[in-house]
Amino acid sequence: MKKTRLSLAALALVLAIAGTTTANATKSQEEAFPCSVVDPGGTFCLNQTDIECCEDDFTHEVVTEKVPIIDPL
Amino acid sequence: MRRTHPLLILSVLFAASFAIIGTLAFISKKVQNNKNGFTRRLIGAALVPRARIAFPVVINRMIGNDSGRLLFQGNSPYSIYVSGPDLASFQHIALKIQPDSKINSGIRMFLQDHHIYVSCRNMPGIISYDLNDGTVRKHALSYFYSKEACISKDNFILRTNDPLSKDPIFTKINLNNTAARFNDQFSDRNGQSNFLTDGVLYFDATTRLACYTYFYQNGFICMDTNLNITLRARTIDTISKREIKVARVGSSLTMKSPPKFVNYLGAVAAGTLYLQSAIKADNEYQLDHAENSVIDMYDLKKGSYKGSFYIPAHEGKKLHQFHVIGKNLYAVYGKNVVMYDLSIIPDHG
Numbered sequence: 001m002k003k004t005r006l007s008l009a010a011l012a013l014v015l016a017i018a019g020t021t022t023a024n025a026t027k028s029q030e031e032a033f034p035c036s037v038v039d040p041g042g043t044f045c046l047n048q049t050d051i052e053c054c055e056d057d058f059t060h061e062v063v064t065e066k067v068p069i070i071d072p073l
Numbered sequence: 074m075r076r077t078h079p080l081l082i083l084s085v086l087f088a089a090s091f092a093i094i095g096t097l098a099f100i101s102k103k104v105q106n107n108k109n110g111f112t113r114r115l116i117g118a119a120l121v122p123r124a125r126i127a128f129p130v131v132i133n134r135m136i137g138n139d140s141g142r143l144l145f146q147g148n149s150p151y152s153i154y155v156s157g158p159d160l161a162s163f164q165h166i167a168l169k170i171q172p173d174s175k176i177n178s179g180i181r182m183f184l185q186d187h188h189i190y191v192s193c194r195n196m197p198g199i200i201s202y203d204l205n206d207g208t209v210r211k212h213a214l215s216y217f218y219s220k221e222a223c224i225s226k227d228n229f230i231l232r233t234n235d236p237l238s239k240d241p242i243f244t245k246i247n248l249n250n251t252a253a254r255f256n257d258q259f260s261d262r263n264g265q266s267n268f269l270t271d272g273v274l275y276f277d278a279t280t281r282l283a284c285y286t287y288f289y290q291n292g293f294i295c296m297d298t299n300l301n302i303t304l305r306a307r308t309i310d311t312i313s314k315r316e317i318k319v320a321r322v323g324s325s326l327t328m329k330s331p332p333k334f335v336n337y338l339g340a341v342a343a344g345t346l347y348l349q350s351a352i353k354a355d356n357e358y359q360l361d362h363a364e365n366s367v368i369d370m371y372d373l374k375k376g377s378y379k380g381s382f383y384i385p386a387h388e389g390k391k392l393h394q395f396h397v398i399g400k401n402l403y404a405v406y407g408k409n410v411v412m413y414d415l416s417i418i419p420d421h422g
Contacts (some may be wrong), residue, residue: 007082014090050338051288052219052271055326058233061195062219062267063325064179 110311113354113369113381120384120402120413126160134406135396143403145410146182147355150191153182158401160412169207170200183223192221198230199248212248219267222276222283224298225231230283232274234383240261241270243285245300257300266319268328277341282373286339286348289332290314293346295373306376308333309369310352339368345379345420346371349395354381366391366404370418382418387411 054063128147136144136153145163147155149302151170168189170176179194191200196211199221219241220232226249235242235256242260247253272287282303286293291313295304318329334351340346348369353362365383372379384392387406394405402413 002133003079003082007086010082011089014086015093017090026417050271050273052267053251053327054322055267056217057218057324057326059217060239060267061197061217064219 097135100358107350108355111309111352111354112356113367114126114308114378115357116380116382116418118417120415121384121417122385122387122411123401123414124160124412125387125390126156126163126410128154128163128408130154130409131278131407132394132410133142134181134394134405135403135410136182136189138398139184139187144182144184146180148183148304150176150180150193153189156410157413158398160410166204168202170202170209176200181221183221185223185226186227190223190229194218194221198251201227203247211354212251214246218244220272220274220285222274222323224276224281224283228298230276230296230298232276232285233262234267237266240264241267242301243274243283243296245298255300257296257302258295259294259300264316266326268317268319268326268332269314272336273338275339275341275346277373278342279343280373284341284346284373286336286346288334289317290335293336293348293371295376304374304376306371308350308371309378310334310350311396312352338394340395340397341373342399345397346373347395347397347402347408350381360416366393366395380419384413 049064051064052062055061118149119217128145130147132154133146133148136146138144138158141158142157143156145156147154151172152165152167154165156161170191175196176191176193181192183190183192187204189202189204194217196213197217197371198211202208216233216236218231218233222230224230229246229248231244231246232241233244233394235239240260240262240267243257245255250309269289270287271311272285273287275284276286281298282295283298284293284295291310292307294302294306296302312335315335317332319326320329335408339346339348348371350367350369352357355413357367361383366384367381367383369378369381370379384395384402384404390406392404392406396403397415400414401414402415404411405414
């Protein structure tokens, strides 16, 4: 009985490790969007590319993603 | 109770863990290899690098070519870099423009005759710099814009907002009379945000067509220099448009979540649009698509698809800008610019 419990615990551990590994692998494949929030300090969006990320609703001044975008795809 | 050998249990667990991880990896790979419902006519041979040059700063884009010189925009609005078409060496040229904090970001440089036009989206306005005598002229605009293309000396097409409906439209301006603007009549006035139709504006001097490609939806449009639409074309991918959710933060609008690109940057030359696609075709290998930048070619007058090719990565990095001049393609990889031979591609020999 004790060994069965031990086996079940070990199996749970293996499943947890496998699950975490897969979740992390999937997560690392998703590109983090470099400018999904407005940065009032102006340090996040350096406004040198053509990809718009923020727009002033009143003046329509546009802030674009930071540069350089080496591999955005 | 029957006794089980501990070694057997461990072996079974070991095998089970491998089987689980393997199954999950297989499922994950299968999900990523989903068919996208289109194929590319890939040109088999790889582009051949002919020359390479390393600059001391990150090169933002190529400004243009003039009298056998290639001009590059670096990370400063107050200087440019010049090289020969063979990329053998470079020269740094300082632009004697009065320093202004408003032109420290959001600039694009254009070359027309012997003038450098420094488009300052955050000023907003355009500075004209005469390379021959160093004369500087500032042309302020009363409205912001997000894209620009120089169509002739002192004439630009801008992507800005309709003064009444606030929708994104194209406007033609002359720098000698910036108060006057001529708006296009074909853009949709439907209250959509700029993000949905965000993209890149180009001008092809050969066909004298301005062309606009979209980041998050299929297709591209072309217009003449009087802002008459000449073409609405589809790109070969099957993505009609990405869903974009807009969020408000203070007085600013931004995107709630990162939309995936359909098409990315491109270049136009001699009646052809070279468009970097983000979508893998069904007849491409996953690894080829992941390791190279795939470029689809379209005819700017007919909109027809002319084939595709790969631009390889350089020192493990993908390009972030490219330009086509004659038979050569210049790809920008951070501080490096690599020249490739396009003569292997039909119609470029």
